[in-house]
Amino acid sequence: MTNPLPSLPAHSLLIFLVQIALLLLVALLLGRLAVKCKLPALVGELLTGVILGPSLVGNLAPGAMQWVFPNDAGQLHLVDAVGQVGVLLLVGVTGAQLDTAMIRRRGLTGLKVSLSGLLLPLALGLAAGFVVPAALLTGRTDRWVFALFLGVAMCVTAIPVIAKTLADMNLLHRDIGQLTLAAGSFDDAIGWFLLSVVAAAATTGVSGGSVVLSVAYLLGFLAAALVVGRPLVKYAMQLAARSSEGGVRMTVAVVLILGGAAATQAMGMEALFGAFIAGILIGRTRERPGELDARPGRPLWTDLAPLRTVVLSVLAPVFLATAGLRIDMTALGDPKVLVAGVSLLAIAIIGKFVGAYAGGRGSRLSHWESIALGAGMNSRGVVEVVVATTGLRLGVLSIATYTVVVLIAVVTSVMGPPILRAAMSRVEYTRAERERAEALAAAPQPAPAPADLH
Secondary structure, eight states, X not given: OOOSSOOOOHHHHHHHHHHHHHHHHHHHHXXXXXXXXXXXXXXXXXXXXXXXXXXXXXXXXXXXXXXXXXXXXXXXXXXXXXXXXXXXXXXXXXXXXXXXXXXXXXXXXXXXXXXXXXXXXXXXHHHXXXXXXXXXXOSSSOHHHHHHHHHHHXXXXXXXXXXXXXXXXXXXXXXXXXXXXXXXXXXXXXXXXHHHHHHHHHHHOSOXXXXXXXXXXXXXXHHHIIIIIHHHHHHHHHHHHTSSOHHHHHHHHHHHHHHHHHHHHHTTSOHHHHHHHHHHHHHTOBOOOOTTOOSOOOBGGGGGHHHHHHIIIIIHHHHXXXXXXXXXXXXXXXXXXXXXXXXXXXXXXXXXXXXXXXXXXXXXXXXXXXXXXXHHHTOOHXXXXXXXXXXXXXXXXXXXXXXXXXXXXXXXXXXXXXXXXXXXXXXXXXXXXXXXXXXXXXXXXXXXXXXXXX
């Protein structure tokens, strides 16, 4: 009787274990080094792949690279699978921590800043997509799809990087800190939505009917998540909360996040969008209060701290290191690629910064407050890397354009803090900010999590 499920060959398993251990070890060392240099850990973790990939080791010791990272699609897919699970859980956990109450409080101003900081870089990226040299395209991608994708890549932001930066600089209680998080949260939600639309267009082609159908699917999924998904998620999380074992709650949360990802993937959309929506639903679930307790129950996402630590200390670094393996710095040796890369970096920075600045000024913020807002919103972080990886997987981006987009994520994440620090030193404290700071100091503080470094 033949075995219908053949086991993984022993050598393939050995290579897989060496790959994961090596990527994690180097990512840990370089990530800690980046943090000591006051840089996001993202920089060191992406550098892991750059060092171990074709940019360095692939040139200096091709034999060693070929043994550890053989040119075998099946072998690479094993590591990719770990990274994909990690990034889905990362997006889900980020969605769970989305402060919807703050978004409601800052609703109109946050939405105005978000749209201003999103539409301008989106338009500039879309325009750039039509003038980028054909050498940077994959050859099988429709120019419209490439332009749409580049527009999305230019307009995204990264809440984890923003939150970590604001926390490190003691700005979370400041009005600008709160507004930046609210606007960034809007950007995140709209960004995942747009990514799903563009990903659908990349697989079905750009036509009025296909785009309308993709948007209809997305809106239908959102309606189903609100009407059916929300009570189901609430019931599942509250049922899991009855268990005395914290592992049950984390397992249920993982199943819900991956289930949401599977739902959108089955509908021909990006799995990331489903994971993000599932995470938001989990974040809105509260513990059942006692019969005599009229106060709202405790948010159940606070039980997911161990999961968040594992995701961002283990799984996310594997994803980022794997993303770095696909970066080929030698591509920048081509003058066309270098000029296009510098131009796209300038478009990304200017578009996001000017858009957020204009939104701030339109909301009656001061000059320096608007500069701080633009600096905070300009951080792309891991979200940009996820977008770039999606584009490469769908065949929309070539290795050269992928390298450029990932470098944009690194540069914008590094340049934000010093500009933010200089701008906020010129913004006076308000009475409300002092009261908020006193309340924050009086409250018990949770231990910092390494996830925010991304």
